[in-house]
Amino acid sequence: MPLPLQSVCRLPAPGDNVAIAIRRLEAGEVLDFAGTARALPHTVLEGHRFAVAPIAPGQDLLSWSRPFGRAIRPIAPGDYVTNRAMLEG
Secondary structure (H helix, E strand, O other): OOEEHHHOEEOOOOOOOEEEEOOOEOOOOEEEEOOEEEEOOOOEOOOOEEEOOOEOOOOEEEEOOEEEEEOOOOEOOOOEEOOHHHHHO
């Protein structure tokens, strides 16, 4: 049974396309994205962001109704939203 998004993350503002994990989410956990069940392809650490809607290349990443980055490739719901500097850190 897919987990409801509100049980594992916070979506700061309506219209945001990324959410903030409130606990560690393991790869393979199944979440309910607007009625569609999807297994997470990657582990998402607590406090990190993941997509809750499809994001096209060039589209802004939105949190708190503010852009904080831009997609450089297609991002699917459940994908970990990060950049090279974060991964190296």
